[in-house]
Amino acid sequence: MGGRIGSGFRERESVLQRIDDHLWIAEDPLKLFGIDLGRRMTVIGLPDGGLFVHSPWEMTAERKRRLLELGHVRFIVASAGFHDLYLDQALAAFPQGEFHAIPSLFRRFSSRLKTFPLSDRAVSPWGEAIEQHVFWAGPFHSETVFFHRESRSLLLADLCFRLEDGGLLARFLGGGFGVYRRFSPTRDIRLWTLGQRRRLRASVDYVLEWPFTRIVPAHGELVLENGRTVFEAAFRWVRRKT
Numbered sequence: 001m002g003g004r005i006g007s008g009f010r011e012r013e014s015v016l017q018r019i020d021d022h023l024w025i026a027e028d029p030l031k032l033f034g035i036d037l038g039r040r041m042t043v044i045g046l047p048d049g050g051l052f053v054h055s056p057w058e059m060t061a062e063r064k065r066r067l068l069e070l071g072h073v074r075f076i077v078a079s080a081g082f083h084d085l086y087l088d089q090a091l092a093a094f095p096q097g098e099f100h101a102i103p104s105l106f107r108r109f110s111s112r113l114k115t116f117p118l119s120d121r122a123v124s125p126w127g128e129a130i131e132q133h134v135f136w137a138g139p140f141h142s143e144t145v146f147f148h149r150e151s152r153s154l155l156l157a158d159l160c161f162r163l164e165d166g167g168l169l170a171r172f173l174g175g176g177f178g179v180y181r182r183f184s185p186t187r188d189i190r191l192w193t194l195g196q197r198r199r200l201r202a203s204v205d206y207v208l209e210w211p212f213t214r215i216v217p218a219h220g221e222l223v224l225e226n227g228r229t230v231f232e233a234a235f236r237w238v239r240r241k242t
């Protein structure tokens with residue numbers, strides 16, 4: 001389905017790689033059950049010079065130095081579960097930054113100053129540069145997704161991804177979950193959203209209102225173009241009238 005796939009994790013840029021105006025990524029290896037899944041931190045430069053840091057992973061001295069060169073870290077965002085493994089490092093490196101997290105992580109860090117729960121808001125703290133939506137994908141998936149207007153990029157954490165790892169296990173498990181060489185939510189979402197498809201469809205439709213071309217997930221490959229078409233195809237089964 002027409003989307004050019006990005007460099008992914010085989011040509012990792014572990015510090016920060018500029019992929020568009022005011023948009024950078026840093027990638028780390030991540031193996032899950034022996035499958036090369038990779039993980040990606042995304043940084044957006046805001047019009048006022050502040051930085052929005054999405055899914056920070058290991059905050060190495062080099063990464064911190066590069067971020068300090070780029071601007072001041074105003075927002076640190078944990079938009080899905082399990083994206084908290086290295087949060088302590090990022091929060092310690094940028095103690096002045098506001099921390100915005102999904103409700104479960106917000107509760108864990110709520111004693112920290114300048115810590116806020118992510119929600120659907122008409123006016124977000126990052127202004128008009130980035131839009132957001134609390135995406136509903138069943139009771140076990142909590143994620144807020146973002147749209148960076150300037151670069152026309154959709155930022156996801158775990159909602160969808162695409163495995164390129166050609167190993168046997170990746171083929172077997174990735175194939176079973178529907179994400180082997182195919183950009184998709186994992187297939188179990190179909191089960192968890194049974195009976196509430198209308199709610200899921202509303203979230204999919206909300207995202208498809210955004211004119212994005214690129215998709216930057218926190219795992220797997222980047223979708224470099226035709227992102228909206230790729231996303232629409234990934235959720236076509238939801239949008240069919242049921």
Ligand SMILES: [Fe+2]
Binds near residue numbers: 083218
């Ligand atoms: Fe994740």
